[in-house]
Amino acid sequence: MAAAPLKTPAQAPLVLGLLLAPALLWLAALVILPHVDLAILSLRERVGPRQYSFSLAQYKTFFEEPLYWHVFLRTAVMSVAATFLTLLLAFPIAWIIAKLARGRAGSLLFIVCLIPFWVSETVRTLGWMILLRESGVLPSLLVKLGLASVPPELLYRDATILVGLVYTSMLFMVVPLVTALESLDNSLIEAAYDLGAGGFTILRTIVIPHAAPGITAGCIVVFMLTLGNYLTPTLLGGKNSQWFTEQIYTQFITRFNWEQGAAFGFLLLGLSTALVVAGLKISRQQFGDVMRRT
Amino acid sequence: MSTPDLTAAAVTKRFADHLAVDSLSFAVQPGSFFSILGPSGCGKTTLLRMIAGFIAPDEGDIAIGGKSMAGVAPNRRPVNMVFQQLALFPMMSVGENVAFGLARRGMNRAERLRRTNAMLERVGLAGASPKRVDELSGGQRQRVAIARSLVLEPTLLLLDEPLGALDLKLREHMKIELKQLQAAFGTTFVYITHDQSEALVLSDHVGVMNQGRFEQLGTPQDLYYRPQTPFVAGFVGANNRVVGRATLRDGAMTEMTTPDGWVMRALQHGASAVGDAVEVFVRPEIATLARNAAELPPGQPAHWGDVQSVLFDGANSAVLLQEIKTRREFRIALPQTGQFSDLAPHEKVAFSFDPNRAVCFPARSGVVA
Numbered sequence: 001m002a003a004a005p006l007k008t009p010a011q012a013p014l015v016l017g018l019l020l021a022p023a024l025l026w027l028a029a030l031v032i033l034p035h036v037d038l039a040i041l042s043l044r045e046r047v048g049p050r051q052y053s054f055s056l057a058q059y060k061t062f063f064e065e066p067l068y069w070h071v072f073l074r075t076a077v078m079s080v081a082a083t084f085l086t087l088l089l090a091f092p093i094a095w096i097i098a099k100l101a102r103g104r105a106g107s108l109l110f111i112v113c114l115i116p117f118w119v120s121e122t123v124r125t126l127g128w129m130i131l132l133r134e135s136g137v138l139p140s141l142l143v144k145l146g147l148a149s150v151p152p153e154l155l156y157r158d159a160t161i162l163v164g165l166v167y168t169s170m171l172f173m174v175v176p177l178v179t180a181l182e183s184l185d186n187s188l189i190e191a192a193y194d195l196g197a198g199g200f201t202i203l204r205t206i207v208i209p210h211a212a213p214g215i216t217a218g219c220i221v222v223f224m225l226t227l228g229n230y231l232t233p234t235l236l237g238g239k240n241s242q243w244f245t246e247q248i249y250t251q252f253i254t255r256f257n258w259e260q261g262a263a264f265g266f267l268l269l270g271l272s273t274a275l276v277v278a279g280l281k282i283s284r285q286q287f288g289d290v291m292r293r294t
Numbered sequence: 295m296s297t298p299d300l301t302a303a304a305v306t307k308r309f310a311d312h313l314a315v316d317s318l319s320f321a322v323q324p325g326s327f328f329s330i331l332g333p334s335g336c337g338k339t340t341l342l343r344m345i346a347g348f349i350a351p352d353e354g355d356i357a358i359g360g361k362s363m364a365g366v367a368p369n370r371r372p373v374n375m376v377f378q379q380l381a382l383f384p385m386m387s388v389g390e391n392v393a394f395g396l397a398r399r400g401m402n403r404a405e406r407l408r409r410t411n412a413m414l415e416r417v418g419l420a421g422a423s424p425k426r427v428d429e430l431s432g433g434q435r436q437r438v439a440i441a442r443s444l445v446l447e448p449t450l451l452l453l454d455e456p457l458g459a460l461d462l463k464l465r466e467h468m469k470i471e472l473k474q475l476q477a478a479f480g481t482t483f484v485y486i487t488h489d490q491s492e493a494l495v496l497s498d499h500v501g502v503m504n505q506g507r508f509e510q511l512g513t514p515q516d517l518y519y520r521p522q523t524p525f526v527a528g529f530v531g532a533n534n535r536v537v538g539r540a541t542l543r544d545g546a547m548t549e550m551t552t553p554d555g556w557v558m559r560a561l562q563h564g565a566s567a568v569g570d571a572v573e574v575f576v577r578p579e580i581a582t583l584a585r586n587a588a589e590l591p592p593g594q595p596a597h598w599g600d601v602q603s604v605l606f607d608g609a610n611s612a613v614l615l616q617e618i619k620t621r622r623e624f625r626i627a628l629p630q631t632g633q634f635s636d637l638a639p640h641e642k643v644a645f646s647f648d649p650n651r652a653v654c655f656p657a658r659s660g661v662v663a
Contacts, residue, residue: 185381187377187379188381190375191375191377191381191383193348193367193368193369194346194368194369194373194374194375195369195394195395195398195443196395196399196446197369197394198369198398201398205383205385206385209385
């Protein structure tokens with residue numbers, strides 16, 4: 001007789017079910033239920049006081065009103081740009097942490113990347129405002145150096161929004177990249193070097209293919225965070241930011257048009273899904289594979 | 295003699311305060327199989343990486359094919375390396391791995407394909423080109439790693455303990471295969487290993503390395519039969535080592551006595567005066583075993599021992615004795631005749647060896663009699 005009582009086959013699904021229960025409950029109550037509710041909300045129209053009927057009017061409004069889909073496209077393009085910039089900046093940092101810095105130096109650099117996240121996003125973004133506003137640190141420095149005659153307004157520009165978004169997303173790109181690069185055997189790089197490859201060829205043929213799942217994972221996370229970001233574009237871009245999340249906020253809170261807001265929410269979900277799928281297709285990656293490797 | 299494929303002149307490398315390679319000079323002739331044999335940490339990997347160009351020597355010069363390699367990057371050297379863990383590119387197929395170096399030389403696709411397939415065929419992997427690296431067996435991967443380097447027709451092929459990761463059976467097989475490959479291609483191989491059997495079987499010349507220096511450089515036969523230092527005698531092949539003091543000098547012979555009174559004679563190497571500490575090495579296969587002293591070869595001093603254990607290993611069978619008086623261990627190879635197949639522990643046997651084939655060295659510093 002074995003020391004631990006063996007489960008009968010009939011018990012196994014029950015145990016599995018119990019173990020999964022908290023996760024399933026979480027998923028059902030906090031993810032599925034609200035989304036189903038929002039879906040229903042987005043597909044109805046108020047025809048009279050407390051009277052609603054099924055309708056695609058909310059979605060029709062989106063396509064008929066240029067402002068809405070302009071903002072929608074602009075958000076998508078800016079998010080892709082921010083993701084790409086984050087990747088460009090994070091890759092050398094991750095390379096240094098994973099391959100060049102040894103022992104303590106590596107963890108120290110990692111902590112330096114982490115430190116900004118000890119402060120809330122609002123405070124961090126306000127910090128940028130202090131640096132960049134007309135009477136802020138950077139514009140007055142430009143005047144002092146003689147690079148500008150009057151302090152320039154650096155806030156409320158697209159570039160400023162991008163700077164803020166990249167700054168906010170950096171860590172989420174660095175972490176999967178470091179993981180991916182750390183698992184790259186140095187002898188592969190040496191072997192490629194030995195066989196006659198130069199730095200760029202090694203990057204293209206060895207490093208990037210190896211790090212591809214990490215790059216994809218980082219890009220997915222950063223893209224989703226950027227697309228759904230509300231605070232950074234609003235604070236740094238002001239009225240010019242034209243971020244789609246602001247439109248959703250306006251519909252829900254200012255206009256009290258929950259139906260329209262829900263429709264916008266679903267359109268944003270569709271956009272992020274479509275772009276992630278497209279990204280995976282282009283980089284020939286499997287979603288499950290990418291998520292497993294991070 | 296033609297220009298050596300590899301010449302090292304007083305090559306030195308330091309890491310912090312540790313002298314990894316200490317003023318090494320040697321030359322490797324074209325088409326030969328040269329091994330650097332040494333224990334881990336002796337500096338052999340550092341030396342190999344300096345030849346490949348991954349690290350630069352602090353002093354001295356390395357020349358390949360007669361040209362100094364100072365300041366030449368690894369990707370510009372006529373040298374290729376087979377890495378310890380092979381370092382095949384997992385993101386590429388077997389064919390892409392072999393074609394990698396050719397593509398870096400800007401060779402066109404058709405020519406690349408032709409050479410890759412020809413090379414794979416030569417190493418017995420015809421048709422393996424589209425396979426993924428992880429679909430291959432250990433031995434096949436080994437061959438891909440060698441093919442990937444040899445397809446570039448390097449002046450020198452460096453091999454960094456490439457058999458270390460294989461299991462024993464495959465290692466024995468790959469040893470033979472490597473030797474045949476080298477003979478077939480005629481490329482100069484520089485092979486580093488800590489396994490003396492690999493070095494002896496494969497090489498034309500072996501440098502035995504210890505603490506950053508070559509203890510001895512010679513043919514495998516030289517190292518085995520005519521070791522020049524106690525380190526080589528102890529490291530290459532099995533050897534019985536007995537430490538004591540010289541008690542008598544008789545021409546080239548030294549009589550050594552251990553502190554507990556075991557006396558034996560051996561051929562002296564280096565200078566030892568009576569009273570000096572010495573180390574004597576006796577190979578297990580030069581000793582003769584007999585049940586009574588009269589059967590021993592005439593003229594050889596007889597010793598007595600108790601059988602401690604019989605180490606049966608087919609052709610490499612041996613018996614471990616304890617010398618009767620001093621209880622010191624002594625290993626003797628068993629003859630293939632099966633004459634001693636009934637040897638039992640605690641049996642008392644006589645043994646002797648030709649003192650001309652045993653060697654005596656001045657004891658190394660730190661060796662206590």
